[in-house]
Amino acid sequence: MNSLSEENYLKAIYKLREKNNAPITTNAIAEAMDTKASSVTDMLKKLSAKDLIHYRKYQGVRLTSRGEKTALMIIRKHRLWEMFLVKKLSFRWDEVHMVAEQLEHINSDKLIEQIDKLLDYPKFDPHGDPIPDSKGRIETQKVKLLSGLKRKSSGIMKGVDDHDPSFLRYLDKEGLALGCRIQVTDIIEYDRSLKISVDNKKELYISHEVAKNILIG
């Protein structure tokens, strides 16, 4: 078995890879994990010895297939727990991440399979992120950033890129939730802020920064 710390490193490496598709550097991991580069180096040696990553000094790192499988199982648990908290325990989408960070390390195959079943095998979590199935397979949805849409174009809100609770609560306040139909009514050139209509009902102004973190599909 892998320690909590090892699991968190694997997850961080997986997510860095997902974002950049470039070799993953010690410093990038250190920043993602909020720790020091020297600590990362120590852990990389450990993960390498366990054949969870490919690691050559100074050359960056990537997951082995064993490492990737392990990372995917942790992410599966994280996202299923988030879904469980929202669907079964009335958590809001801005409250679930912190608790899921703990629950993702619980080790029981039967537990996670039963949670999956109870939720009727959801494909996406409360933030629109895909949930790997029990084999580690992911169903990706093709999405664009709202900030990249042209005037008059529209789509369905499918996810968010920033998971910060304050961002999510802001979206709640403005009535922006997954599944909403969003149309770009106007683009203000000066600061690239947007005027949008939500579900063809209300109109709303949002900043470019906000639009950059909303996924439309």
Place this chain on the structure above:
Amino acid sequence: MNSLSEENYLKAIYKLREKNNAPITTNAIAEAMDTKASSVTDMLKKLSAKDLIHYRKYQGVRLTSRGEKTALMIIRKHRLWEMFLVKKLSFRWDEVHMVAEQLEHINSDKLIEQIDKLLDYPKFDPHGDPIPDSKGRIETQKVKLLSGLKRKSSGIMKGVDDHDPSFLRYLDKEGLALGCRIQVTDIIEYDRSLKISVDNKKELYISHEVAKNILIG
């Protein structure tokens, strides 16, 4: 916050006290935790410094009210999770303990209150043990050991003292479950084994050892 190890010690101390109602010795804790006396001494100093136990060298130990409250909250979480696993995720009563040992350390007030609510505030866990409420209050049921019952006397099976999976599966196989009406039909003097009737339907022979671990109320 307390570490996982600290939480497990507090729980062990609480349970030793529950059994014996005597001062709790270093060796007793070591045996309960499957560790060495020297490790226990180290931890007792730590818990004492945190004002979770009263500890004087060589004099044994007891929980402070803070320590007891903490222990009760861990036990509350353990038993609620066991109940959740049985009632919502189709676990058998012999499978839940190991998983609950992990889940009891998840730290989220909202999570445990919502689990409690989802289960409609159960008073007893799948093994008949009382579940402390959110204030730490316990509703005890007065029970006797089945091994202590006289011939012809009867009662309802309310709990088990041994939580070993193999014991629980044995009870399943014999059709002995919480809520069954059990009547002592005969007592074999030679080995104190019992002939019992279950729900006035089937007759069954059980050893004294088994009877000692069944609670009747």
Place this chain on the structure above:
DNA sequence: AATTATTTTTAGATATGTCTAAAAAAAATA
């Protein structure tokens, strides 16, 4: 290509939780 700056690794320290072996205290026995 040589120098400088940045990144990464190593060396050595600290904190937690564990262990074995030895010392100290308490309990049991003679």
Place this chain on the structure above:
DNA sequence: TATTTTTTTTAGACATATCTAAAAATAATT
């Protein structure tokens, strides 16, 4: 009460995971 046995604590070691500071390797600039 003195001696022996048992229990408990201390001393010192080890593994994990972290840190700071220094050294080494790589990358960027002149």
